[in-house]
Every structure is written in C-alpha cells, then in structure tokens.
Amino acid sequence: MADRGEGVDAESEDELYEVVNITDYARRHQWWSRVFGNSTGPIAEKYSVASQIMMGGVTGWCAGYLFQRVGKIVATAVGGGFLLLQIANHSGYVQVDWRKVEKDVNKAKKHLKKKANKAAPELNSFIEESTEFVKRNIVISGGFVGGFLLGLAS
Numbered sequence: 251m252a253d254r255g256e257g258v259d260a261e262s263e264d265e266l267y268e269v270v271n272i273t274d275y276a277r278r279h280q281w282w283s284r285v286f287g288n289s290t291g292p293i294a295e296k297y298s299v300a301s302q303i304m305m306g307g308v309t310g311w312c313a314g315y316l317f318q319r320v321g322k323i324v325a326t327a328v329g330g331g332f333l334l335l336q337i338a339n340h341s342g343y344v345q346v347d348w349r350k351v352e353k354d355v356n357k358a359k360k361h362l363k364k365k366a367n368k369a370a371p372e373l374n375s376f377i378e379e380s381t382e383f384v385k386r387n388i389v390i391s392g393g394f395v396g397g398f399l400l401g402l403a404s
Contacts, residue, residue, distance in 0.1 A: 299389055306393025313394075314401020 297305070338344040384391045 302387075302390040303393040306390035306395075307397035307400075310394035310397025310399075311401040311404075312397075314398035315404060316401075317398075318402050318404075 335344065339346060
C-alpha cells in the first residue's frame, strides 16, 4: 500500500484547503448580532418581559453572590489586620504618634475636599447616565436588583 503523501505535491495540497481571513469572517459574522439581533435600541424592544426579568435576575444574583463573598473576605482581612495592630500596640511592639496621625488625617481631609469639588461634574454625569439607563430598561433593572438581593441573602 502506498503512502498517501508520495504522489501529492505541495500545490495540490493547497487546493484542498480554503484559506479563511479571520478578520473578514468576524466582521461578517458578529456573535452579538446572532445573540441580540441586528436592531439597536433599548433591550425592552428585543426580548419579552419574562426573558428580561430572567436575565436581570440571573446577573443580579451572580453579582450579589460575588459581592457577598468578596465582602466577607475583605471584612475579615481588615478586621484581622486591625486586631493584629491592636494586639501589637498593647504588647508594646508598635508605638503610635497620635499627634502625627491627627495631622495626617486633617491633611487628607483637605485634599479630599479639593478632589471632591473637581470630581462632582463627572459624578453627576455618571449618575444621570445610570438613571437614564435604568429608566429605559426598567424591567431588566428590576430583575437585577431582585437577583442582587437574593444573591446577597444566599
């Protein structure tokens, strides 16, 4: 029996395979078009109310569950660090210069007040955009809030 590659030259092998340009393929077959459809606009126009509540609820539950788990880890780390510092202070390993702490805290307050005044317009525009999004997608937002609360409780 002859080996398959003996009688075939390199040119005929190239003819057997089609070369696909991935960037052109991605432009023509966008995954979000298949998932969400070709129309643009609020999500309320694309899916039924039940689907929106389900999508919002599932994503909200996932976010709430992660928020709960990460929150517990952060709270444990901060509390444990504070406890260790208090034990070290009580044992004499750490000496706190409270005058310097007060001076640094006052300096930080002044710095934060200056930064807060500069960041106010950006924060207001973010709040306005978020409010507008919630108004346009009230059903999915309601599902998200409900799912988030369930995620925190589980």
